[in-house]
């Protein structure tokens with residue numbers, strides 16, 4: 541794609557991704573990957589993600605401006621032009637794109653979206669916005685100003701009145717790029733030297749013996765040692781799972797809800813002699829576990845099964861340790877996946893809490909007496925975390941809560957996460 545074509549195509553792709561997320565409830569991960577694959581330049585791929593994520597962080601404000609500027613909502617196959625307009629408004633209000641390019645390239649996107657007849661309207665709206673400097677006016681509700689749906693805004697304020705503002709700011713910030721060094725293939729010092737030689741600045745974390753935090757975003761396969769399995773991308777909070785698990789030589793370990801396998805691989809890197817089963821009920825995601833194991837040169841049994849029904853897959857031999865990285869609201873990782881806030885509904889939470897409780901109860905019978913279960917989520921909602929675990933312990937005679945930790949987004953540069961160590965007597 542030449543430069544001019546790609547400038548228009550990028551705006552069109554952003555608009556289409558926003559449309560699919562906000563109107564059809566699809567998640568950004570696959571959509572972005574599919575669109576990014578069309579571009580050869582790393583710069584274009586990064587632009588697509590940055591502008592799409594930026595728009596997702598400001599949806600209520602962009603829609604507030606749009607409603608002021610657009611007399612009648614667009615419908616049917618013209619609806620996507622509203623999303624193209626949001627992309628245009630975002631560039632004018634929040635990005636460093638020159639206003640001239642922002643308007644011209646966005647207007648030209650109409651043609652590609654089969655809406656050439658709306659070019660005049662889009663042009664007029666973006667020019668009006670630029671002239672009137674409306675970007676100074678914000679929507680009246682505090683939730684909209686923070687860029688969150690009301691139910692998340694209220695929940696965070698209720699459970700974390702002191703930290704709420706910080707949580708919103710952190711959840712709207714760009715997440716750092718954490719890497720986990722694969723001890724079985726290299727060591728931290730050698731990997732750091734390779735980063736220095738490649739002029740990739742980084743920092744280390746006292747709390748994370750295997751971690752490196754890159755100071756700027758880099759195309760992952762171009763980082764030294766990628767093909768040799770020297771490292772994997774994994775947030776610092778997720779890297780704590782191996783510390784909480786403390787896998788010992790030769791133990792039989794279940795990593796339940798394992799895909800795409802970040803924590804499975806870390807457990808194996810820490811203790812390659814364990815017999816690890818990585819279980820998940822999503823076949824496509826399990827394929828990524830296989831790929832990760834292969835690249836990092838590790839071995840595990842990969843099992844496609846429903847964690848809530850051990851009678852359909854368990855061979856009757858107890859596990860010494862279980863990691864249950866339960867399906868959850870993902871409210872702790874909104875900074876990495878800004879679409880989550882629009883995709884998750886308040887009603888999903890009750891269903892997730894019920895599923896977590898069922899999996900917890902069912903898996904408990906597969907853990908040996910004296911064994912350890914680590915329950916984890918990337919949520920900051922107490923009903924999925926502290927309340928879930930305390931309810932389980934009070935209903936289960938042989939369960940005791942040893943330690944728990946709620947990490948809030950941004951704490952020591954980490955994602956929001958929850959861990960509980962449960963002991964079976």
Ligand SMILES: C[S@@+](CC[C@H](N)C(=O)[O-])C[C@H]1O[C@@H](n2cnc3c(N)ncnc32)[C@H](O)[C@@H]1O
Nearest residue numbers: 797798800801802803820821822846847865867
């Ligand atoms: C938080 S993600 C796991 C992330 C993973 N542990 C890692 O570190 O890479 C939760 C996983 O739970 C899986 N899952 C959801 N319901 C499940 C069920 N009933 N049985 C097994 N896996 C399930 C999802 O497919 C998803 O891969």
